[in-house]
Amino acid sequence: MEVRISNRAPDLEEFMTLRTAVGWTNPKPGLVQQSLNNSLFHVCAHIDSKLVGYGRIVGDGAMYFYLQDIVISPEYQNQGVGRSIMQEIESFLADTAMPGATIGLLAACGKEAFYSRFGYNPRTGESLGLGMCKFVE
Template structure:
């Protein structure tokens, strides 16, 4: 299987379909369109022109960066695609995130070890607290 990596935005339909395929539910078109257009960085993985993975960065572009929607199609998982996407994410961040910047993410359950290989750590509550989120 040959996989190509492109620094480009997935189509609206691809984005919605891939999120649903990994069990993240249906995303309304307008919400997905705004989310994609307001992202700082996109990277996609394609096999035979089909979207098989993606990741994006959101944030303010200076102090706060957030890794969002790192997704690999379940039919293509365990082939190194997540690592290829993450390498591109880290390359982008190395150019734009400076001392004092914060890079965050929410890991899917069981994927913490994947992110720890790239230097991400679970917050243990000291000194910053555990972190919180609100789903609307």
């Protein structure tokens, strides 16, 4: 199994298909495309011509960077695809995020240990609060 990593935005349809494969819902295609267009950095993982993993960074490109949509096709999970995507993301951040910047993410339930391997720490609520989000319906 040879995984090909590229730093380009995925095709809209292949990205939405990947999201569906892991049980995520998709907003309207125009909104998804605009979101991809506004991202700071993309990492696609392909096997042959199939998108099997993806991750991106959103934010202001200076003080705030957020890992978003780290998603691996179920049949390729636990095979190093996610690690390869994260290594590419971490390389970009090492070159781009200056001292004083904040890098954040919202881990899916049960995936916290994966991100801990890359130096991310859970917010326990003791000094910084737990973090919050709001979903627009």
